[in-house]
Amino acid sequence: KLGIDVKKDQDLSEWYKQVITKSEMIEYYDISGCYILRPHAYAIWEIIQRFFDDIIKGFDVQNAYFPMFVTDKALNKEKEHVEGFSPEVAWVTRSGSTDLPEPIAVRPTSETIMYPAYSKWIKSHRDLPLKLNQWTNVVRWEFKDPTPFIRTREFLWQEGHTAHATDAEATEFTFLIQDQYRRVYEELLAVPVIKGVKSENEKFPGAYFSSTIETCIPANGRAVQAATSHHLGQNFSKMFDISFLDGEKKKQYAYQTSWGLTTRTIGVMILYHGDDKGLVLPPLVASTQVVIVPIIKTGADNERVLNKAHELKAELKKAGIRVQVDDRDNYTSGWKFNHWEVKGIPLRFEIGQMDMDKNQITAVWRVNSHKEAIPNESIIETTKLRLKEIQDLMLTNSKKKFNDKIKPASTWAEFMTSLNSRCIVYTPWCNEISCEKAVKERSALESKGTENESGLSGSAKTLCIPNEQEPIAEGTKCFSCGKPALKRVYWGRSY
Numbered sequence: 079k080l081g082i083d084v085k086k087d088q089d090l091s092e093w094y095k096q097v098i099t100k101s102e103m104i105e106y107y108d109i110s111g112c113y114i115l116r117p118h119a120y121a122i123w124e125i126i127q128r129f130f131d132d133i134i135k136g137f138d139v140q141n142a143y144f145p146m147f148v149t150d151k152a153l154n155k156e157k158e159h160v161e162g163f164s165p166e167v168a169w170v171t172r173s174g175s176t177d178l179p180e181p182i183a184v185r186p187t188s189e190t191i192m193y194p195a196y197s198k199w200i201k202s203h204r205d206l207p208l209k210l211n212q213w214t215n216v217v218r219w220e221f222k223d224p225t226p227f228i229r230t231r232e233f234l235w236q237e238g239h240t241a242h243a244t245d246a247e248a249t250e251f252t253f254l255i256q257d258q259y260r261r262v263y264e265e266l267l268a269v270p271v272i273k274g275v276k277s278e279n280e281k282f283p284g285a286y287f288s289s290t291i292e293t294c295i296p297a298n299g300r301a302v303q304a305a306t307s308h309h310l311g312q313n314f315s316k317m318f319d320i321s322f323l324d325g326e327k328k329k330q331y332a333y334q335t336s337w338g339l340t341t342r343t344i345g346v347m348i349l350y351h352g353d354d355k356g357l358v359l360p361p362l363v364a365s366t367q368v369v370i371v372p373i374i375k376t377g378a379d380n381e382r383v384l385n386k387a388h389e390l391k392a393e394l395k396k397a398g399i400r401v402q403v404d405d406r407d408n409y410t411s412g413w414k415f416n417h418w419e420v421k422g423i424p425l426r427f428e429i430g431q432m433d434m435d436k437n438q439i440t441a442v443w444r445v446n447s448h449k450e451a452i453p454n455e456s457i458i459e460t461t462k463l464r465l466k467e468i469q470d471l472m473l474t475n476s477k478k479k480f481n482d483k484i485k486p487a488s489t490w491a492e493f494m495t496s497l498n499s500r501c502i503v504y505t506p507w508c509n510e511i512s513c514e515k516a517v518k519e520r521s522a523l524e525s526k527g528t529e530n531e532s533g534l535s536g537s538a539k540t541l542c543i544p545n546e547q548e549p550i551a552e553g554t555k556c557f558s559c560g561k562p563a564l565k566r567v568y569w570g571r572s573y
């Protein structure tokens with residue numbers, strides 16, 4: 079059956095599985111946690127890549143390519159950082175029937191692959207800043223339930239790694255990238271995010287601080303880290319001797335950043351916008367923005383309708399709009415309408431006899447089924463306008479959904495009530511690691527209403543300390559431990 083036969087608000091994981099397969103985005107694969115990205119999905123990744131790659135090239139970042147394999151010795155050079163992750167590292171132990179003398183790891187991230195070369199290349203302050211990026215796949219053999227796009231054992235990403243002469247320059251670049259990640263989500267994917275920094279407990283151990291963008295899936299209130307941009311301080315430069323002689327010939331260690339955005343972007347977009355009929359694609363990331371369906375009637379003058387359809391396609395294509403005509407004669411119009419709705423195409427243009435006579439097309443918006451006639455003579459500028467209106471409407475709708483899932487809390491009771499109503503919670507907080515650990519444990523114990531989430535945990539953790547901090551009135555207490563509140567922070571149950 080072509081349509082989605084489960085409601086999004088009844089069984090989200092079944093709905094998601096049907097949407098990603100029936101829209102021809104994902105094909106399943108016989109290795110758990112690995113999925114085939116079909117053209118309908120890969121086209122979205124390519125649009126995201128082009129958008130972000132253009133941006134970072136504007137900041138003089140250059141793309142390169144480093145090996146995907148790393149020795150055990152090299153990988154464990156950053157021992158204290160990797161130890162938490164080592165169960166996820168995949169190893170090559172033999173080729174053919176011959177064991178390798180030493181096991182070789184498949185890259186889970188590339189700091190330990192890139193930074194020995196950085197050390198060779200950076201000698202003088204004139205070699206700085208060094209700004210490299212690579213578009214690759216990475217492998218992390220996670221054991222939690224896999225979810226296509228959201229949590230997979232292999233995923234595609236970009237990882238940027240820069241080295242700077244000063245702390246200030248690295249800090250500025252860290253937040254510059256964080257804001258470009260916000261743009262990918264808000265401008266391209268019509269998904270709102272919160273910019274912030276990770277708590278000491280949640281940050282990447284190798285980082286001096288980790289900036290992040292966070293959102294939540296309105297359909298189940300689960301928080302999701304959307305991208306991350308770390309200021310590494312001199313942690314890695316001291317470990318890998320990435321040093322340079324400054325203007326006074328004094329040895330200095332570089333200040334570094336590293337930042338990543340993955341194919342999780344696609345999963346977040348699907349979960350935000352999809353509805354009971356299937357995918358709903360934001361026009362800017364839609365591989366096809368307009369599908370023209372000529373209404374063929376047996377015995378009618380179909381030739382005229384088909385010619386008009388192809389004529390309009392050529393005009394729209396020339397205007398830079400991604401358009402196709404579905405003139406297949408082995409499917410009914412009704413079947414085609416359903417098919418392109420499941421695939422989430424933003425605009426459907428129907429052309430029938432009546433439309434021909436009135437020199438118009440009938441447009442249907444995927445996001446809200448709005449229907450309207452568009453005169454052929456204004457088809458180009460009207461289509462561009464409609465695509466922009468749909469993009470803006472989708473972000474507006476998403477912001478409302480997101481804001482409805484954010485609840486303030488100043489006491490433990492309020493916190494748990496909101497958490498158990500599947501929201502993320504905004505609280506005054508003491509900013510202490512021990513307090514966060516206590517909240518994690520206590521919230522897991524008291525979690526209810528989330529047990530039916532497939533493989534998702536009940537414990538709450540901090541998502542981020544938002545960059546924009548409202549003043550905290552004198553005497554305000556941490557919602558959990560009662561100590562003086564120093565920061566406001568978002569909590570949630572995450573993927």
Ligand SMILES: O=C1CCCN[C@@H]1CCCn1cnc2ccccc2c1=O
Pocket residue numbers: 159160163164166167186187188189218236237238282306308336337338
């Ligand atoms: O986030 C990013 C952005 C892109 C570049 N890398 C940083 C930090 C990655 C942290 N991380 C994450 N999973 C891992 C898994 C296995 C081994 C090491 C790691 C590891 O270091």
